[in-house]
Amino acid sequence: MFKKILLIVAVVVFTQSVMGQATRFFTKAGLSTHVPYEWTANDTRFQLRESLEEDFEGYDDFTLDFTPWTTADVDGSATYGILDHDFPNSGAAMAYIVFNPSQVTPSMASDESIQPHSGNKFAACFASVDPPNNDWIITPLIALGSNSSLSFWVKSYTEQYGLERYKVGVSTTDNNPSSFTIISGSGYLEAPSAAWQEKQFDLSDYDGMDVYIGIQCVSNDAFIFMLDDLTVNSEASEGTLYGKVTDALTGDPIPNALVSVAGLSDYSDTNGDYSITGIPAGTLNANFTATPTSGTAPLDVQFTDLSSEGTHTVTASHEGYVDYSNSQVVIPDGGALELAISLSPTxxxxxxxxxxxxxxxxxxxxxxxxxxxxxxxxxxxxxxxxxxxxxxxxxxxxxxxxxxxxxxxxxxxxx
Known part of the structure; x- marks a missing residue:
């Protein structure tokens, strides 16, 4: 095998033979050595029911597009490739790439040091030619519930050039790298090269918040930072709905009215009061209007989005009254909502x-x-x-x- 090399001219490469993993190399041929970083907002939001899991198996081999995740190549530097091996985007200025060792030319399936933690793929951050790295991979916006936590697996491909370095951050505002608070300590962490290592972080300080989570590679002239099987765990926050059921004609309380939401129910008491606890997070209700709805083709139609996120449908009924249904009820995650219900006599x-x-x-x-x-x-x-x-x-x-x-x-x- 070979020790690391640097390109002297675009087509001349010098190497020294050593034992170990594949070595890195860099060529300027057809590549820009530096790409200025521009931040792009991503407000895709995930309402966490149980967990968000990412093993990178669902992405195309060697893609740089992690949508709905975001990557940020803040250093803007071209990256080292792998000597005598080729794959799409090799050497590009990039943050992270979906790496499938079995699909490299020639295959690296026999190199135990570069195999995923699970499946066939992992997220890889290659060393910047102009070190250090400053590369981010950032989750979509996540609505945390309670008892939230983060776990993932990391590895350095080799320690030949030094172990890979990384940090973990959380943002409660946006996915701009400058907005993140580092939660992994005052310094950087190092990924071992001998075997994959699981890392876990407590996110309970952010329970009930909308957050972005970012893994920042800050390696200094190393080689390949490997990331796989990231999981955000959170228990769905349970809400409470309460209020009074009254007669719409008289304003008097209605006892024994059945109020239901999310498969849970309660009967109003003699004062018309009801209370339902343990209500899970709401859902996205898609709805729209269109104007006009008929005419001669071609027809210019204006659509208005009336969709609502995190909503529940609340129903109420009692003999002798018109059934009540409200599909736009938003119950705060982990909070309570008072909803007055008036039933109309038939x-x-x-x-x-x-x-x-x-x-x-x-x-x-x-x-x-x-x-x-x-x-x-x-x-x-x-x-x-x-x-x-x-x-x-x-x-x-x-x-x-x-x-x-x-x-x-x-x-x-x-x-």
Missing amino acids: LAEGQMRFVLTWGELPYDLDSHLKTPEIEGTSYHIYYSSQGSASSPPYAELDIDDTDSYGPETTTIYDL
């Missing part, structure tokens, strides 16, 4: 009812209804003119709430 044919409910603040919201001409007169139904159910306008403000939560109810009794 409507007769030809009737329509509007029920307005809200939270503790503001204390008062007002419902307004304006009618077309009815027997020659238009009407405005609101708190100062509450209408009538039995005479024009055949619509009435049934209840006007002024002390939080609602309901504020208006019924059209004759459409």
Whole structure:
């Protein structure tokens, strides 16, 4: 085998024979030796239910694109290749590459020192020609729950040029390398060359937060930093939903109403109060509107995204009342939400009812209804003119709430 070499001219390479792993080399032919680093934001967000696991098996061999992860080649330097071996992006200015030793030409499948911890691939950071390395691989934005932790496996390909060095950081703002707080200590860590080593870090200080996690290679003129099988563990934070179920016409509490969310249920008590605990994190609900919805082709349609993330569908029911369903309820991770529910008594044919409910603040919201001409007169139904159910306008403000939560109810009794 060979000792490390440096290129003297683009096509002349000098080596010295030594025993050990493959040696590194660098050629400037067709490559830029330095690429200025430009930060690109990535706000892809993962709501962690149990864990985020990355073994790099799902990426193309030798790709530099780790989407939805982010890489940052801050040093901008070209990198060393492997002498007498070829693979796509060899020698490129890069941060990390998905490395598959069996697909190198010629194959490195027989070199035990460069095999993945598991599977066929790992993330590799090659030594910068202009050391030291300053290269990052960064997770997507992760919504942590509780008891959060990080683990991964590292290795140096060889100690011939010194062990690989790295740091671990967390950012609560963005994925810019300058935004990370290093949690691995005041200095750098070293990856052993003899065997893969598992590293674990406690992330409980960041429980309940949205975070990016970054592995920074800071090796100084070494060779190949190897990273594999990264896992972020976190227990989903459980939320609580509570509130009161009332009659939309009278404002009186309704006992024995069934309230359900995420497969959990509770019956309201004699005061109309309900409480549901242990609610898991919500989901992404996809929704949109389109305007116009018909016309002559070609048609210019404007779509509006109404999707919501982290939402639950809450339902409530009781005999003699219209079933309640709200698919836009956001319960804070590990927190509690008070939701006032007003059930509308079953409507007769030809009737329509509007029920307005809200939270503790503001204390008062007002419902307004304006009618077309009815027997020659238009009407405005609101708190100062509450209408009538039995005479024009055949619509009435049934209840006007002024002390939080609602309901504020208006019924059209004759459409």
